[in-house]
Amino acid sequence: MNLGLWLNVLIGQLSVNQHCSFRKSSTLVQMQLFEDEGAMNSLTRITRGIGVAFKDGRVKGILAFTVGMILWASVFYHFVEGWSWLDSIYFSVVTISTVGFGDFSPETAAGKIFTMVYIIVGLGVFVTAATTVADTILSQDDTKADK
Incomplete structure (x- = not known):
């Protein structure tokens, strides 16, 4: 293909x-x-759809919230697990996007508990962000077809 x-x-x-x-x-x-x-x-x-999506207030809001969650988790992992900033951000993105390579994992009890909550909340936020962007792109295409 x-x-x-x-x-x-x-x-x-x-x-x-x-x-x-x-x-x-x-x-x-x-x-x-x-x-x-x-x-x-x-x-x-x-x-064109992505350009329109990034001008939409809903998309900006949910993406800002998603980035905020990733940064919040990165700060947590940096200080609690003692990981470098790069490793903390990498783990936060890989975890919230459900990729989960398994090359890092929290060692402390606090890190494990935080990660469980982060996965449950983060998955919903990540899916909402992806869905909002896709919906905005597709509705822009539908709006153009209606004209």
């Missing part, structure tokens, strides 16, 4: 008539993207 198809699927605007043809094989349906301007149109829409 190429970039154009992924971008179209990402923003939910896959147009079967313009950008794809379906070819049936013995075990699966393969999608083939025609070489046209679909990838650039998708990239342009996403870029």
